[in-house]
Amino acid sequence: MSNPHSEKRTREVASLSKESDDEGRMHKTSHVFQCMQCDLQFQADTVIVSHEGSQEEEEQLVRLRLPEGISPTQRAIAEQMYDHSGKGKTHMTIRTQPLRDEHKELLPHIERLRTMADAIGTAPLESVRRGVDEVYTFLTDQLTPHAQAEEHVLYPTVGRLMGAAEATATMSQEHTAIHRYTQELGALRSHLSNASLSATEEQALRRVLYGLYALVKEHFAKEEEIYLPFLDTHLTAQEALQMFEALEMAAQEAKRSVVH
Template sequence: MLLQPLRDEHAHLLPHIETLCTVADTLDHTTPEALDTALTELELFLRDHLIPHAEAEDRVLYPVIDRVMGAAEATATMSRDHVEVGRLAHELGTLHDALDREGLSDERRAALRRVLYGLYTLVKVHFAKEEELYLPLLEQRLQASEAEQLFVELAHAEHRH
């Protein structure tokens, strides 16, 4: 499969995505210290891995998909998913800061749960759309040399972050 490296990258990111759900599931039973550690690790993952991945897709992958599909806005909804991931990641950071200052109120617990489950669901569906719809299309229409160039450009864009 020409685009297996992208599938592999998603597979590498998925355990961290699962952690979003796990942290939300255990909010009622975790210590403040464990929650602080988990939220810090999630924020680092979002900032250092998931968001750079999304930005690289917006700059490199989606223009190729748009070209192959012959539609300039074919991936606009996918880019919108990325905007929402960034917004939710920011909200997670804001909630984490408030948690550090003021503790975990019922309202804050509910907001954290909403943001964590929201990120989890959004990213899982986003990856599924890419892998089930866009990647098979690219594999049918890209030459091996084009796929190789795509991965070089994606890697460069991701590390420019």
């Protein structure tokens, strides 16, 4: 059954002009789609193929023209909007692939936590200052909004489907620990304005950076090995689309509340 509420949030804006081949068996066409709540508009280029000896036509996707710099979640919204339009199918088969892709985009920044910890006590202090500023900005501007969106959308979805709201309690506790580490790193940054770091300050920086690295890596692994496969098998395509829309809105709201 279609979801009327979802139809109000996502709609086809227009079908653009069609072009035909010389024999009239293949027609090129384009459709413009818009997600009104997640501020996303894109174009789908398709071909309509008329099979010889049959009155049936088949519409095939050529490509999605997506805005530059969109997130994996926004890409998933676009793909699933097109899938649900009834005009054809994209090739996305794993419901939670956008979340896995987002983790891949975040991992180089997570690795930076470890390399910065390795550099404490050996790299020049100015290099340490820049590196700590870099990882702290990543934590506050990217990882924290990602975690807040999961708390508001992903984990309640898992709890509902499992029939146990406490199913992700451990994951929420890890988010709390990551937040505390981030706050501690923010406090330690103030000491980096000094001419040098004491052995105690160096030890504290290493502890926080290594702690964050280990905790976030383990956290991502749990999500990808336990919770995302569960969602892959229990979410319908429509539910996945609604979840991605809600995740994107929650992440954007969290980013707007970041204070520097």
